[in-house]
Amino acid sequence: MGKLYKDKAHLFHEVYDYVVNRIGSKEWKEHDKLPSVRQLAEELQVNRLTVLKAYQLLKKHNKVYVKDKVGYYVQTPLPSLVDLDNLNNPIVTAYVQKNALSEIHQAKVKYNFSQALIDPSLLPNQYFSNYVKQVFDDYPKLLSTYSSVKGDEELRESLAAYFEKEYKTYVHGDNVMILSGSQQGIQLVAQTFIKPRDTVIIERPCFSAAIDIFESKGAKIVPIDITPTGYDLECLEHIMKQHKPRLFYLTPTFNNPTGYTVPTFQRKELVALAEKYRCLLVEDDAYHDIYFSEKPPTPVFTYDTVGTVIYLRSFSKYISPGLRMSIIICHHSIMEPLVSARFLMDNGSPLLNQKIFLRYFHSDRLQQHLDKLRIALQIRKEWMEGELANTTWQWHSPNGGLNLWVKLSDEISTDSLLSKALAHYISFVPGQVFDPSKQYKSWIRLSYSFSNEKLIKEGMEKIIQLNQE
Amino acid sequence: MGKLYKDKAHLFHEVYDYVVNRIGSKEWKEHDKLPSVRQLAEELQVNRLTVLKAYQLLKKHNKVYVKDKVGYYVQTPLPSLVDLDNLNNPIVTAYVQKNALSEIHQAKVKYNFSQALIDPSLLPNQYFSNYVKQVFDDYPKLLSTYSSVKGDEELRESLAAYFEKEYKTYVHGDNVMILSGSQQGIQLVAQTFIKPRDTVIIERPCFSAAIDIFESKGAKIVPIDITPTGYDLECLEHIMKQHKPRLFYLTPTFNNPTGYTVPTFQRKELVALAEKYRCLLVEDDAYHDIYFSEKPPTPVFTYDTVGTVIYLRSFSKYISPGLRMSIIICHHSIMEPLVSARFLMDNGSPLLNQKIFLRYFHSDRLQQHLDKLRIALQIRKEWMEGELANTTWQWHSPNGGLNLWVKLSDEISTDSLLSKALAHYISFVPGQVFDPSKQYKSWIRLSYSFSNEKLIKEGMEKIIQLNQE
Incomplete structure (x- = not known):
């Protein structure tokens, strides 16, 4: 028996689950007679009343029926309302x-x-725990406040300023949206810009959840190999010309799974190609801060001037995965429908997590x-x-x-x-x-x-x- | 001038924005000459170098071009990569x-x-702030841990136990998923079960974001009036018979905006009708705990035995909106694809928020x-x-x-x-x-x-x- 319910009074649910599992696994088939209350009570070492109570609930839920006043039999299962095979989804x-x-x-x-x-x-758990109390002192109404859909303004502006300082590129707080994890960003982009049969370029190999997300929108996936020296740009141009892709999802810095990094000269050419063929670049920069001997090349999005690149950056992964803190940076024309989709998706990230992150992000620690x-x-x-x-x-x-x-x-x-x-x-x-x-x-x-x-x-x-x- | 940047060094971005806004609003049109650096510096009461720096960045970003070596002119705007009008979304x-x-x-x-x-x-902010520190003491590695997609097991089991106790109905922790707000639940359901041209019944009047979500999936919306005495069930049956709806999205308890509540006898009949016409009921119970003279009728989902009802319940709204805490309860056959969709959507809610809520949920406070x-x-x-x-x-x-x-x-x-x-x-x-x-x-x-x-x-x-x- 499981150990889900420590409370004796809940034992009967374990009996219930025991029976349901046997019916589910077809060990006990339709119209089979269930063990008698006495038999099952002995077998499971529980009180007979417990088994009786479970059998009664099973009857109420149409899992079993009663015949001859005492025998319990396995019910013909009702067809589920949701037929996964026919869901065509x-x-x-x-x-x-x-x-x-x-x-x-x-x-x-x-x-x-x-x-x-x-x-x-390897993560600063203890330090962080002490930190959080300070956050509540600074923002006493933190838990009673909704964030805006796009995210806390203070955090967005501070991140914009960080990117400006780090890459000498102009980013405004309005071009930043706070995400509950990068995967949400991929989902938002796919949901907003991908229609069935649109072509999406991905790297081969590629982060598997991203493939799943684009396929779930009905996208046609066309891969381009990523190698230790980057992409074959001629091949990429050929794909763009031939397939007119809606977007290229790329992880050019420490690609997952390979760890490969696309060199700077290719990053500039990528932006030019994408502009030429009107293909959005979705740059997922999940591992940017985890470098060893030297900093990686600056992100592709810093070479963009017209709004070709949608930039996703993770932060919490290597600080506090429990916070789920990522951002998306993009041009206004792209941000607008993304904010709308985000509103419908979950109406924004919790403010608590944003303010905790903000405090830590500004610390020397x-x-x-x-x-x-x-x-x-x-x-x-x-x-x-x-x-x-x-x-x-x-x-x-x-x-x-x-x-x-x-x-x-x-x-x-x-x-x-x-x-x-x-x-x-x-x-x-x-x-x-x-x-x-x-x-x-x-x-x-x-x-x-x-x-x-x-x-x-x-x-x-x-x-x-x-x-x- | 705005007050975004307190730092003098950032003044030039305000100048930049000033120009961009004027171009955006067509106040300054294509090929118009911009004010000279001197003129704008005087007008905005900033240093000439600041204006020059802004103009140079505008040039770099293809917003303006230079003619006759000194004059700055408004550039023909490049077509945006994303044409909202043609997005057909x-x-x-x-x-x-x-x-x-x-x-x-x-x-x-x-x-x-x-x-x-x-x-x-009206919310327990101060109390909660003190509480949170305790949560960190109880779960020292809280911030370095991911939640599962479905949500923290301890919280799911404790909520299942709550529903069992409250409504004498069997709910297992596996039938519970933690959401970052109820709107996310509506989105998940719509994304998983609605194909374009599927019919969705909604109440008239109805929470507007829900309408938006179903329409964004291409659903055909058919309304049924909600009145102080509930629905016209004959009319509802007629709709179900004629339109074969995929689901009925309802807020039968203190409906938003009306505050109307569907009586108990209709709740039972609703489940029978939905089973008969194989129409999912999506019961959004956002205001359940905000009652005045007496408790509202028990939720529709408690009358369901075969998996017809998907139940959404909000908690954080009247405790700590900043936590974004809601749940979905449903049959296993429905939960399975929802978990999959959730994995692709955001991979689950932050653990921090779940553990904070769990502690409070169990308190007498x-x-x-x-x-x-x-x-x-x-x-x-x-x-x-x-x-x-x-x-x-x-x-x-x-x-x-x-x-x-x-x-x-x-x-x-x-x-x-x-x-x-x-x-x-x-x-x-x-x-x-x-x-x-x-x-x-x-x-x-x-x-x-x-x-x-x-x-x-x-x-x-x-x-x-x-x-x-």
Whole structure:
């Protein structure tokens, strides 16, 4: 029996669930007789009254029926009002895809190389907790106030000023919208600008949720390869010419999963190409601040003057993922419908999270935290690469981000390696997840951000050994 | 000049904006010559270098061009990449609609009867601020943790237990999803279950954002009138039979804007009808806890046994709007695609807000706060009704909610009354906003929740007088 309900009085729900699960799994089929109250009470070691109460609720819910005054029988299930197979909705397809990845994430593992998340022990939890009280002192009516749809004005202006200072490019607070996570930004853009059968260019490989989002709007996906030296721009121009894409979703800085970065000269050309073919560039800059030896090139959006680039930037990922803090920067003509879509989507982010972030964003502690975090992540990366050096596997050492993109030998099946790995409490993500055409069968993504050095060393040794078995 | 930038170094951006606004408003047209640097510097009382810097940035951004080496001229505007008129996207239509309402909300008024929000001074701000620190002590890694897509398990289970206790109906934590506001729930449902040209039944009158959301998915809207005694169920059955609607979006408890409540016997029949015609019922229960003399009827979803009802319930509205806390309760077959859509939408609500709410939800203080709040709101309602009693206007005194739905004399134009009211710093919402067919021309919604008794008395006296002028 589960341990959901500590309260004895709720035991009968566990009995209820027990029966429902058996009916659901077809272990007990339509018109089968249920065990008698006495039998089930003994089997589950609960009071008979508990079982009786559960049976009565099952009857009320039309899951079972009564015959011969005493016997309980499995009811013919009523057809569900929502027939998933006939829903004809791309969301359902996305759901299946998502399940593949979330199954990996949900597996109980000791060596977690599948989550591109930062180890909570590297984050300033204690400091932040103390900080929050101060935020409430500064904004006593914080919890009773709605944010505007676009986000807190103070925060938007302060972020605009940050971008101006950092990149010497003019950004106004009105061109900034606060998001509850970058994924929301991708969703907003897709919802606003993508109609069924529009073409969307994505990088190959690409962050899987982005593919799901564009596919869920009925977009036709056309991939362009991303390599350690960027894109083949001739090929990109050819795609733009031929397919007239509505937008190109790109992660040119420490691409997920590869860690590759598009060089500065290509960034300028990208903007020119996009303007020429009237293709929006949706630049997702999730890992910008996680660099190692040197700062990455400035974002593509800084080369834009006419409103071609929609810029998404994450902040909370490497400070406090629990805050869900990202932003979108774009031209007024694009912002207007996005704000409208956001209004209908969730009416804006909670003000609390915005003000907490604002306070921290302005503190010296942020810079100190980032400096330390970069070093910690670089060391973890180097430990992982140290182990990989003992193999014939190939990878391009990234200058930032959270992942290594590793090519195994062609004959290795990453699926069977994953099964073996999971059985040994190790997780990673097979390459196909990042490609709608399911290539990259001999590639895997290894995240070095979630496990510490010791676990990285042990886990990598095990994977390498499993691969040789 | 605005007061955006306190920093002198940013003055040039104000100059920049000044020019952009004049070009945008066509005050300065294409190929017009801009004022000389000297002229504008004098006009705006800023340094000439500041103007020069702004002009240079305008040039860089292709807003102006230089001729004869010294003159600056307005550039032919480049076509925007996003042509709203040709976007052919229902979101844009919704935007126009939304603007009508948000213009009213944004007007600077002293007597605010347009916002169906609770006066922040009635909310437990100070208490909550102290509370939050405790939450961090209980969950030290709160800010470094993602919530699951569906929401925090502890919170979901505790809400399920609450519903079981309150309504004696079986709800499992798995049937609960945490939302960042109810509007997100409507959006999720619409996005998952509505295809273009599907029929959606709404109440007339109805919460305007809900209409916008369903229309933005291309739904065909069919209204059913809601009256102080509920719906005409024969008429509803006729609609269901004829239009085969995908869903019926209803707010049967203290409907917004009317405050009307659908009686218990109709609730049971509604579920039967919906099952018969395989029409989902989306029950939005935003004001359930704001009742006056007696508790409202139990929610429609408690009469559902097969998964016909999707139940939305708001909590934060009358505790801490800044938290954005609502939930959706539904059958497993409906929850599955909703979770998938939510994953793509924003990947779940921030954990921080959920844990803060959880702590408060379990405290005795919540009940005490609600008891006090109900009395305070009832008093405000009675003050407003006291003033209305001096007129020939008609309304049905509601037993809960935040609004009075008032019928003025037929000859009154609510639009012109609104213009006059706004000029006297009074706001309300004209009835047409709540009806896609723009009926209710002589009705208005007056919210008594945002202004205190004194302001209600003064403001109502003024409106009544304006109406007689």
